Amino acid sequence: MMAAEQEVVVLTRDENNKATVNLHGGTLQSWVHNGTEMIFVSKNAVFDNKKGIRGGIPVVFPQFGPWELGPQHGFARTSRWQCTSPPSTNSGGDVSATFTLTDTDATRAIWNHKFKLDLVVVVKAGSLDTSLTATNNNDAESFSFTCLLHTYFSLPDVTKSTVSGLGGLTYIDKTAGGEKKQETEDPKTVSKYVDYIYLEAVKDHVITNAAGGKTICLKKTNLPDTVGWNPWSEKAKAMSDFGDDQYPTLVCEAAMSAASRPLSWKELPLLSELSPSSDRPALVLL
Numbered sequence: 235m236m237a238a239e240q241e242v243v244v245l246t247r248d249e250n251n252k253a254t255v256n257l258h259g260g261t262l263q264s265w266v267h268n269g270t271e272m273i274f275v276s277k278n279a280v281f282d283n284k285k286g287i288r289g290g291i292p293v294v295f296p297q298f299g300p301w302e303l304g305p306q307h308g309f310a311r312t313s314r315w316q317c318t319s320p321p322s323t324n325s326g327g328d329v330s331a332t333f334t335l336t337d338t339d340a341t342r343a344i345w346n347h348k349f350k351l352d353l354v355v356v357v358k359a360g361s362l363d364t365s366l367t368a369t370n371n372n373d374a375e376s377f378s379f380t381c382l383l384h385t386y387f388s389l390p391d392v393t394k395s396t397v398s399g400l401g402g403l404t405y406i407d408k409t410a411g412g413e414k415k416q417e418t419e420d421p422k423t424v425s426k427y428v429d430y431i432y433l434e435a436v437k438d439h440v441i442t443n444a445a446g447g448k449t450i451c452l453k454k455t456n457l458p459d460t461v462g463w464n465p466w467s468e469k470a471k472a473m474s475d476f477g478d479d480q481y482p483t484l485v486c487e488a489a490m491s492a493a494s495r496p497l498s499w500k501e502l503p504l505l506s507e508l509s510p511s512s513d514r515p516a517l518v519l520l
């Protein structure tokens with residue numbers, strides 16, 4: 235099947251440092267840092283402008299996980315976004331662009347709220363900044379939502395990577411029926427099917443041995459929780475848009491606000507910053 239025509243926006247700082255955002259879902263589908271692709275997109279990802287893209291940084295909104303009103307992980311990742319501020323370069327060479335999603339008849343039919351989401355992506359020399367602001371445009375009524383910047387990190391071998399900042403945290407283990415547990419590993423290595431929501435994960439997360447052997451620091455603001463996910467072999471085989479052999483090459487560490495604490499601010503900036511560096515110390519704290 236031919237892929238549907240994709241409308242993407244490329245933010246080019248220089249040939250070796252750039253990001254690509256697909257207007258389908260406002261999904262950041264590539265971030266090249268110093269010539270290395272840092273983001274995982276499945277070789278079987280479907281680009282039909284209907285299904286969510288398997289990989290990248292899909293925006294999960296207004297619901298994380300199964301949703302009684304609509305599709306799992308909400309409609310933002312399968313909606314058409316607009317590029318409301320095209321790529322522009324500041325005096326320091328950083329390139330930024332803004333992508334916006336507002337309510338439509340289709341979104342109001344399943345979730346009857348007026349809203350605006352603005353995703354600002356900035357490609358800097360040493361980091362990729364993604365900032366999502368949710369605005370409530372209802373006349374008076376507040377709304378609650380959960381959201382997630384569902385970041386798929388590309389790794390050479392997940393069993394040889396570590397993730398810091400999780401030790402001691404309480405997590406909801408979705409692989410065990412939602413049982414609450416306490417993380418004992420610090421830093422953590424993923425070597426099996428994981429589908430965890432870490433609560434109050436306020437520290438930065440440092441991921442070692444990411445793409446190109448680099449260390450990535452995931453910094454979060456206003457996103458108090460963190461999802462860790464890897465489907466491992468059996469679940470990978472069950473996903474039509476995921477290669478059977480690809481599970482060792484990614485880890486999803488996603489900055490989120492968990493379902494247990496919905497947010498209802500009028501306007502809420504949610505920030506996630508990724509900064510890779512091959513010489514960054516192994517642990518970076520807040």
Ligand SMILES: O=P(O)(O)OC[C@H]1O[C@@H](O)[C@H](O)[C@@H](O)[C@@H]1O
Nearest residue numbers: 286306307384408429430461463
């Ligand atoms: O297949 P989807 O809808 O993209 O979801 C992938 C995974 O996303 C994770 O964030 C969820 O915790 C998992 O439960 C889910 O399986």
